[in-house]
Amino acid sequence: MARKIAIQTLVIIIVLLAAIAGFIIWADPYQQYRASDDFVGNQRLEIPGVARNHDYNAAIMGSSMVMNHSPEQIDSLFGWRTYNFSFMGATHDDFGIALPFIIKQGKVKHIIFDIDYFTYASKEKRMAEYLWDDNILNDVSYWFNYTSLEHAIQKLRNPIKRKNLYNFHDEETEAKVYDSYSKAIGGEGFDSRIYDMGHNAMAMNFDNTVGHAIKASSGKVEWLLFFPPYSAAEYARIEHFGHLEDFLKLRKHIVDNYCTLPNVRMFDFQADKSIVCDLNQYNDTRHHSHAYNRMTVSEMENGGHGISKRNIDSNNAEIRRISSEFIRSYHQR
Amino acid sequence: MLFNSFVFIFLFLPITFIAYYGLNRLKLYQWAKSVLVIASLAFYAYFNLSYLPIMVASIVVNYGIGMALNRGGSLLKLKTMLTIGILFNIGLLGYFKYTDFLIENINAAFSTSYALKNILLPLGISFFTFQQLAFVIDSYKAAKTTVGNMSANTPPQSKSIPGFLDYCNFVTFFPQLIAGPIVLPEEMLPQFENERNRHLNSRNILDGLYIFAMGLVKKVLIADSIAVFANAGFMLAEKGGLTMAEAWLTSLSYTFQLYFDFCGYCDMAIGIGLLFNIKLPLNFDVPYRATNFQDFWRRWHMTLNRFLTQYLYIPLGGSKTGKARTYLNILIVFFISGLWHGAGWTFIIWGICHGIGVMICRAWHKGGCRLPDWLGMFITFFFINILWVIFRADNMTIAWNVIRSMFDNTSLRLTENLTSNLPSILPNTINMLILFAAILLAFIGPSAYSIMTNEKTSLRTKQALAIMGITVSIFFVSRVVTFLYFNF
Numbered sequence: 001m002a003r004k005i006a007i008q009t010l011v012i013i014i015v016l017l018a019a020i021a022g023f024i025i026w027a028d029p030y031q032q033y034r035a036s037d038d039f040v041g042n043q044r045l046e047i048p049g050v051a052r053n054h055d056y057n058a059a060i061m062g063s064s065m066v067m068n069h070s071p072e073q074i075d076s077l078f079g080w081r082t083y084n085f086s087f088m089g090a091t092h093d094d095f096g097i098a099l100p101f102i103i104k105q106g107k108v109k110h111i112i113f114d115i116d117y118f119t120y121a122s123k124e125k126r127m128a129e130y131l132w133d134d135n136i137l138n139d140v141s142y143w144f145n146y147t148s149l150e151h152a153i154q155k156l157r158n159p160i161k162r163k164n165l166y167n168f169h170d171e172e173t174e175a176k177v178y179d180s181y182s183k184a185i186g187g188e189g190f191d192s193r194i195y196d197m198g199h200n201a202m203a204m205n206f207d208n209t210v211g212h213a214i215k216a217s218s219g220k221v222e223w224l225l226f227f228p229p230y231s232a233a234e235y236a237r238i239e240h241f242g243h244l245e246d247f248l249k250l251r252k253h254i255v256d257n258y259c260t261l262p263n264v265r266m267f268d269f270q271a272d273k274s275i276v277c278d279l280n281q282y283n284d285t286r287h288h289s290h291a292y293n294r295m296t297v298s299e300m301e302n303g304g305h306g307i308s309k310r311n312i313d314s315n316n317a318e319i320r321r322i323s324s325e326f327i328r329s330y331h332q333r
Numbered sequence: 334m335l336f337n338s339f340v341f342i343f344l345f346l347p348i349t350f351i352a353y354y355g356l357n358r359l360k361l362y363q364w365a366k367s368v369l370v371i372a373s374l375a376f377y378a379y380f381n382l383s384y385l386p387i388m389v390a391s392i393v394v395n396y397g398i399g400m401a402l403n404r405g406g407s408l409l410k411l412k413t414m415l416t417i418g419i420l421f422n423i424g425l426l427g428y429f430k431y432t433d434f435l436i437e438n439i440n441a442a443f444s445t446s447y448a449l450k451n452i453l454l455p456l457g458i459s460f461f462t463f464q465q466l467a468f469v470i471d472s473y474k475a476a477k478t479t480v481g482n483m484s485a486n487t488p489p490q491s492k493s494i495p496g497f498l499d500y501c502n503f504v505t506f507f508p509q510l511i512a513g514p515i516v517l518p519e520e521m522l523p524q525f526e527n528e529r530n531r532h533l534n535s536r537n538i539l540d541g542l543y544i545f546a547m548g549l550v551k552k553v554l555i556a557d558s559i560a561v562f563a564n565a566g567f568m569l570a571e572k573g574g575l576t577m578a579e580a581w582l583t584s585l586s587y588t589f590q591l592y593f594d595f596c597g598y599c600d601m602a603i604g605i606g607l608l609f610n611i612k613l614p615l616n617f618d619v620p621y622r623a624t625n626f627q628d629f630w631r632r633w634h635m636t637l638n639r640f641l642t643q644y645l646y647i648p649l650g651g652s653k654t655g656k657a658r659t660y661l662n663i664l665i666v667f668f669i670s671g672l673w674h675g676a677g678w679t680f681i682i683w684g685i686c687h688g689i690g691v692m693i694c695r696a697w698h699k700g701g702c703r704l705p706d707w708l709g710m711f712i713t714f715f716f717i718n719i720l721w722v723i724f725r726a727d728n729m730t731i732a733w734n735v736i737r738s739m740f741d742n743t744s745l746r747l748t749e750n751l752t753s754n755l756p757s758i759l760p761n762t763i764n765m766l767i768l769f770a771a772i773l774l775a776f777i778g779p780s781a782y783s784i785m786t787n788e789k790t791s792l793r794t795k796q797a798l799a800i801m802g803i804t805v806s807i808f809f810v811s812r813v814v815t816f817l818y819f820n821f
Contacts, residue, residue, distance in 0.1 A: 003535035005792045009542055016804045140339045146759075146808040188572075321411055 021287035023145035027152035030131060032142060038159030043067075043087050044094065048131045051102045058082040062114030065228040065286065068107065069112075070295050072143035072163075077301045080110055084165070091122040092205040099213035101132045103201040103221060111221055112300065113210065114228040115254060117238075117247050120202035121195040156286065174291045181233040181285050181330065189241040198239075199249035206254060218263045224300050225258065227251060227307070229269035229292055232276045233285040235323035236330065244323060248316040256314040267300050268307035271315035273322055334379040334611050336545075336601040337552050337810055340578070349507075350608060357531040365531065366498040369609070373505035377457070380511075384455040387429070394421055395465040396500050402472040403494040418469035429454055434676035443816050457511040459673055461504050463640055468503070470644055499525040508605040512598055513703045514616040514636040517643075521611070530610035537607040541793040545604025545801025546783035551597030553809040555589075558759055559768045562586035563696065567725060570734040578745050580738035587725050588718045589771040592621065594633070600781050614639075615782055621717070621775045624709035625697075626690035629717060637673070641666050664688045665696070674724070679732060683724040690716060717753045 025033060031049030040046055051059075058080035060069050064087075071082040085102060087094050102108055111191050128140040142148055190197050214223050238244045251270075259266045269275055269292075281289045299305045307315060334341050349372040356365035377383045398418040402411060433449045440447055469627075472494070495503070497520070503521045524530055566583025569575055575583065599616040605614040616635050623629035630638045649662045664685065671684015704712070719736060726732035759767075784790050784798075 002539060002792060005796050006535040006542075009796045012796075012800050013542075013803050016800065017807065018477040020807070121811045138339075140343060141811040144339070144807045149808060275792060326680070 002306050003069055010111075012146050013323070014219050015016060017144070020138075024143045024145075024148050024152055029148055029151035029155045030142065030201060032131065032139065036155075037162060038155050039162060040155050041165060042151065043085075043161045044127055045147070045151070046089075047085050047098065047130060048101060051085065051105055051107075054083065056081045056107055057112040058112070059085045060112040061095075061098075061102075061116045062087075062228070063116040063119050063289075064088045065230075066114045066293075067133045068290060069297070070290075073294060074112065075299055078110070080113075082110075086114075089117065089118045089122075089126070091121050092125065092209045093122075093125045094127055095119070096209040097127045097129060097132050097215070098209065099217075103163075103213060103217050108221060110224070110299070111135045112224045112226070114226055115206075115210075115251075116228060117202060117250055118195075120205040120250065121190065121197050122303070123134040123194055123196060134316050170283040170287075172281055172283045174282075177231050177233050177279040177282045177285060178330070178333070184285060185240045190243070197243040197246050202246065202250045203253040206250070207257070211254075211258065214258060214264060216262060218261065221263060222263075223264045224267070225254070225264060225271045226267035226296065226300065226305075229272070229275045229288055229296065230286050231279055231282040231288070232322045232326040233279070233282075233330075234272075235276075235319055236326040237285055239323045239327065242259055244320065248319060251316060252312050255307055258308055259308050265300075266307050267294055267296075267305045268312075268315055269299070269305055271318040271322075272305065273318070277326075334376050334714045336598065336605070337549060339810060340379075342807075342810070345610075346374070346605065347791065348372075348436045352610060354533055357396060358585075363498065366502060370501045370505060371500060373502070373507040377505065377510060380456050381453070381623055383453070387425075387455045387458070388461060391422075391425060391461065391465060392501060392504050395469055395504075396494075396497060398469055399472040399500070400496050402476045405476055405479055408455040408477065409482055411473055411480065415469065418473075419466065421464045422462050422469070423604075426458060428452070429458055431672075431676045431821070445764050456472050460513050460515055461510065463515050463637075463673075464504055467640065467644060468500075468514075471518055492635040494524045495577040496524070506606070506611065508602040508609075508611075509613055512595070512602075513634075514599060514602065514614050515640050516614060517640075520614060524611050532610075535705050537610050539792060539795055539799070541604040541607030543604070544600050544607070544781055544785050545800040546799045546806070548600030548602075548604060549806040549810075550802045551593040551600060551781075553597075553806045555767055555774075556591075556594035556597055557809065559586045559593075559771060560590045561764055562768070563590050563725070566735065567727075567731060570726070570731045570738070571736045575735060575738040576744035576746060576748060577740070577742050578739060578747050579601065580593070580741075582720050582747065584718055584739060585736055585772070586768060588621075589768060589775060590782070591721060591725075592617075592775060593771055603782070604732050617780075618778050618782075619775065621714055622710060623713050623717075624704070624706045625694040626687065626696050626716075627698075627711055629713055637670065641670060645669060660692050660695075663691050667691065667732065672676060679723050679726055679729060682729070686723070749803075 028034060028036065028049070030042075030045050031039075031053055033049075033053075035050075035053040035055075039050075052260040058074065058078070060066050060071065060074060060082060066086045067084070067088055069086070071084050074080060074082040085098065087098075098161055106177070196202070214225075217223075235244060235247075238247050251268075255266060258264050275281075275292070275295075281292055283289075296305075334345060336342075349368070352368045353365050354373075356362075356368055356596045374385060374389075377388060395418065398414055398421070401414050402418075405411075429452055432452055436447050436449055439445060494500075499522055503516070503518060505522070506516075509516055562582050563586040566575060566579060566586065569579070570583070590688045596617040597611075603613045603615075614636055618632040618635065619632035620629055623632050646662055646666045649665060650658055650748045651662060654662075667684045667688025668681065669684070670687070671681045674680045674684070719739070722739075723729070723732045728734065785795070
């Protein structure tokens with residue numbers, strides 16, 4: 001009797017586990033095995049499968065600063081087939097894993113990439129690495145996973161279509177920017193357990209991840225790097241916590257070391273007062289309107305707002321001025 | 334390698350199981366034992382290869398001392414071998430675990446600035462060192478008895494030393510290698526030598542699967558889920574910002590996280606042991622139902638308590654050397670227990686507080702005083718919960734911040750600081766319900782072990798619980814979180 005029940009137990013467990021794995025493989029919520037028009041809307045989990053199984057030749061990548069960029073808009077301007085592979089709350093660890101994987105697929109020829117200082121200061125690791133490789137053995141972490149199961153059910157019942165993917169929209173107003181700034185400076189600043197705001201650390205993190213991918217893909221991938229337009233309030237926030245010079249040194253480091261590479265074009269929207277001081281285009285100190293999304297890609301297509309060793313110092317000086325003016329006007333309000 | 338990892342569940346365990354019984358079926362018994370040793374060494378090396386030589390050296394030296402003791406000789410020789418054995422084991426543990434702690438304290442006390450050595454602590458060293466210490470001491474006692482018998486002209490008792498493979502399995506047997514239970518030679522060696530244990534035993538397999546499943550549920554579903562509140566709370570406490578409700582949520586979460594984490598690990602260890610027909614000792618017996626501190630230590634980490642009683646408290650004189658000395662012995666035992674858990678003042682203070690708790694309890698009982706069980710249980714749990722805060726905190730400032738907030742009734746609500754952005758795959762409400770269920774289970778539910786050993790439990794019940802436990806908890810295995818007791 002005990003023998004029969006023991007064997008039965010083992011068999012039932014094996015059959016149930018096989019059924020669970022079979023269901024996930026069939027539903028394939030993260031498109032690890034085949035392309036689908038149905039998405040679940042989780043960038044870190046979904047992008048590796050999409051990168052492997054979809055057809056594209058360009059990508060817009062970076063942090064939440066480019067999350068709302070419409071690939072169709074880029075396609076209409078550049079004539080590419082673009083996918084948005086950005087990460088909310090991106091860290092350099094994300095790019096250290098994602099960039100080599102995406103480039104290795106051999107599909108991407110152009111990458112539009114935003115350089116967000118936060119990404120290189122953050123020490124957090126959030127990637128489910130088993131999805132970002134070709135090792136079939138570790139897919140077991142995909143099959144037996146509560147989040148996979150939830151997403152499999154979501155994909156079957158309530159999938160997101162590509163045009164609605166990562167398309168978050170919020171109202172932009174000057175009041176929201178001031179409110180966001182007030183809260184930020186009233187807080188404790190950058191938590192040193194999560195962020196290393198030193199310019200050397202940020203530069204090293206950039207070099208080891210994005211910088212390495214740029215150099216390794218020379219001759220294969222064209223990179224359009226750009227400094228995204230934060231609002232003036234963001235500079236004031238960084239300055240308030242004593243890191244403005246770190247931020248500016250990171251910018252200079254990147255421009256000095258990468259702008260002359262043959263596969264790189266570089267743009268700067270951070271030193272244009274007419275952009276960053278129009279606070280009605282923002283919904284917090286950093287994130288801007290769709291109008292600015294259109295503007296930035298149009299400018300890149302036209303070759304406007306270029307940055308090089310020639311103008312990095314003057315642009316950095318302008319950012320200092322913008323920051324000081326914002327702080328002054330904030331206190332006068 | 335963790336028990337709650339796919340590589341262990343789907344690869345390591347099945348391969349070891351098939352290889353072990355396959356070789357036994359072919360009557361290659363020594364090979365089967367060797368496979369178990371190799372698998373255990375691989376299991377250990379998987380964490381960090383550099384740990385392996387330390388453990389192997391420790392095994393070889395201790396076995397050598399055991400052999401020397403077994404050969405007999407004069408009492409002086411035996412005492413010398415015993416001293417070498419004790420010094421070697423304490424020295425090994427001391428070097429790897431306490432060197433930096435010692436340097437830190439010397440620097441603090443004498444304003445010196447000796448550089449820390451940053452020595453990597455080999456996993457499980459506290460456990461395998463204690464087990465081998467027990468082996469050396471037991472070998473000495475056996476050899477001393479033989480010498481005594483010979484001088485009294487009685488025939489010598491022939492207690493031969495175990496074979497090297499059996500000894501290796503006693504130390505390295507992978508279910509208990511990293512975090513116990515702390516086993517003794519007398520309970521393990523006969524099991525490795527027993528020929529009946531070489532064959533598949535369906536009942537053990539069913540029991541093993543059942544209790545492994547229950548351990549997995551305790552670890553991945555309960556402990557790891559409620560850990561989010563404890564982790565967030567202690568992080569917030571670094572800045573002092575906890576409300577009273579948050580402080581209680583933090584302390585209770587940790588109290589039950591630690592219990593379900595360690596108890597879950599031990600259940601899994603017992604289950605895996607049973608798959609190989611090896612019965613590991615019980616390590617937890619519903620400890621939060623203890624009615625006093627003495628009772629608590631008879632139920633919590635029972636094998637550590639057994640070791641300290643047998644190899645420290647009794648040799649110190651136990652309770653046979655007068656009242657004052659008995660209390661001092663208790664304090665010494667709990668000081669060592671605290672220090673064993675970690676090289677830090679928080680652990681030492683925690684240990685001493687428990688020692689004081691046991692002393693008070695002993696005096697109370699000696700004075701003929703009694704409390705109703707429910708009141709004793711409440712008071713004991715209340716203090717144990719507070720002492721876990723000291724045990725968990727990185728320093729006494731953080732511990733004090735949590736404890737102070739637990740009794741500061743100016744704010745009773747949970748703020749967003751504690752409840753937002755928790756790194757959890759389950760919503761807060763579910764985690765909270767799991768905490769509630771954990772409390773109920775710890776206080777009134779039957780223990781997994783008692784269900785297993787209860788003659789009245791049907792095989793079908795165990796089967797159903799094993800199947801449910803494994804298929805539910807498998808969804809949470811991918812959030813791999815190390816067992817808390819691996820740190821000690």
